[in-house]
Amino acid sequence: MVAARLSIGASKGPKATVNWADLIGRVASDSDREAFKRLFEHFAPRIKGLMLKAGCSADEAEEIAQNTMIAIWRKAHQFDPATAGAPAWIFTIARNLRIDLFRRRARADRLQTCSELPDEPDQAETADILMSRVQDAARIAAAIEQLSAEQSMVVRLSFIEERPHPEIATTLGIPLGTVKSRIRLAMNRLRDILDEEA
Amino acid sequence: MTISHHPPEELLADFAAGKLEEAHQLVVGVHVADCPRCARFVQAIEQLAGAALEDVEPVPIAPDAFDRAMSRIHQSSEETAAPPLASGTDHTLPPALRKYRIGKRRRVAPGLSLRPIELSGSGKARAFLLRSAPGSRMLEHTHTGTELTLVLEGSFSHEGGRYGPGDFDYGDDEIDHRPIVGDEGPCVCLVAMTGDLRINGFLGRLIGPFVRL
Numbered sequence: 406m407v408a409a410r411l412s413i414g415a416s417k418g419p420k421a422t423v424n425w426a427d428l429i430g431r432v433a434s435d436s437d438r439e440a441f442k443r444l445f446e447h448f449a450p451r452i453k454g455l456m457l458k459a460g461c462s463a464d465e466a467e468e469i470a471q472n473t474m475i476a477i478w479r480k481a482h483q484f485d486p487a488t489a490g491a492p493a494w495i496f497t498i499a500r501n502l503r504i505d506l507f508r509r510r511a512r513a514d515r516l517q518t519c520s521e522l523p524d525e526p527d528q529a530e531t532a533d534i535l536m537s538r539v540q541d542a543a544r545i546a547a548a549i550e551q552l553s554a555e556q557s558m559v560v561r562l563s564f565i566e567e568r569p570h571p572e573i574a575t576t577l578g579i580p581l582g583t584v585k586s587r588i589r590l591a592m593n594r595l596r597d598i599l600d601e602e603a
Numbered sequence: 604m605t606i607s608h609h610p611p612e613e614l615l616a617d618f619a620a621g622k623l624e625e626a627h628q629l630v631v632g633v634h635v636a637d638c639p640r641c642a643r644f645v646q647a648i649e650q651l652a653g654a655a656l657e658d659v660e661p662v663p664i665a666p667d668a669f670d671r672a673m674s675r676i677h678q679s680s681e682e683t684a685a686p687p688l689a690s691g692t693d694h695t696l697p698p699a700l701r702k703y704r705i706g707k708r709r710r711v712a713p714g715l716s717l718r719p720i721e722l723s724g725s726g727k728a729r730a731f732l733l734r735s736a737p738g739s740r741m742l743e744h745t746h747t748g749t750e751l752t753l754v755l756e757g758s759f760s761h762e763g764g765r766y767g768p769g770d771f772d773y774g775d776d777e778i779d780h781r782p783i784v785g786d787e788g789p790c791v792c793l794v795a796m797t798g799d800l801r802i803n804g805f806l807g808r809l810i811g812p813f814v815r816l
Contacts, residue, residue: 438673442669445668446669448656449664449668449669450661450662450663450664451656451657451659451661452656453661453662453664454660455655455659457662458659466662467664467668470668471664471668474672475672475675478672478676479676489646489650489653490650490653492653492654493646493649493650493652493653493654494653495653496652496653497649499656500620500621500652501621503621504628507725508723508725509723511723511724512723512724512725514724542646542650545643545647548647549650549651557654560616560648561651561652561655563616564619564620564622565620565648565651566655567620567622588613592613592616593612595612595644596612596644599640599644599647
């Protein structure tokens with residue numbers, strides 16, 4: 406059984422000593438290179454690690470990490486700590502860049518030398534709109550904490566690390582059927598908690 | 604807009620994780636943009652993903668990565684200029700759709716027309732706008748794959764209930780349904796479809812060869 410330790414947000418645990426939101430704010434207001442360097446050193450290797458877990462090649466993971474950090478610099482002024490935690494915001498940027506990378510590649514394969522289509526528009530815009538729709542990020546963080554550690558873990562393994570169900574069963578030492586039912590329960594539970602909180 | 608039909612949670616979680624293929628991501632994204640309830644769910648998964656990012660084992664990056672990033676930042680501050688919107692100024696379309704190039708309307712059957720949405724080609728599913736005349740009874744059909752449908756205008760009903768603007772209908776190959784379009788006006792849906800649409804019955808067999816859905 407894997408230790409199901411999960412730190413949600415920056416409100417608890419030893420990691421709370423660095424205020425990432427504050428560093429992003431300094432990048433936005435002062436183009437603070439030192440603040441950016443600290444963000445880079447912390448997040449770039451983690452983005453690479455998460456992208457590798459999710460099935461990217463080493464080159465792809467490196468490129469996504471690099472491009473995510475550049476996007477953090479450019480979009481720092483869009484970050485609103487009231488609507489999202491810094492790691493969640495950074496995750497959405499990396500996620501959108503991964504989507505862009507695979508689509509650009511598919512389009513290039515299909516069109517070969519044709520450069521008629523405009524560049525892929527900024528996917529992150531949509532995420533930003535999503536983020537701003539719901540102001541009460543703390544409420545969502547509270548809802549997530551009501552999930553059991555087992556439920557959070559199975560959601561993470563299945564959706565975020567994109568591991569196949571049989572592998573999750575092996576990792577957690579539970580039957581395959583339990584993986585599926587636990588995911589379903591976690592989904593229902595999260596929906597219920599969020600509906601109650603609304 | 605009162606939304607009563609939502610995507611399955613697993614689909615929302617895959618959307619939040621960035622796992623959906625393009626056509627599905629588009630349809631779920633347009634729903635989520637108009638549905639605060641599903642937006643909250645997506646945001647919750649994004650928070651979990653942020654926690655996963657904090658916990659993941661860091662993997663060393665190229666030693667010169669930071670310097671290269673800084674030089675790219677200083678080189679091209681123009682890179683961020685917004686590209687032109689592919690569908691221009693069609694404000695009747697949801698914002699998420701306006702950045703796609705959308706083909707000309709094509710009639711596929713009496714009272715039924717579609718406009719294909721040009722995707723990157725990275726996925727298997729197609730996306731299109733489907734327009735049905737008010738009061739029409741759509742042909743009884745079965746899917747060979749999955750079909751995600753989002754109502755943009757008007758409404759339709761089938762055994763699952765009534766579907767109005769913002770409502771999301773998830774169909775798979777188990778379902779054999781025959782939607783009836785509401786009388787209030789044409790029904791415009793955004794559809795993502797894998798596999799083929801099989802039109803059942805005598806009429807379906809008759810017009811089947813001409814329908815290229």
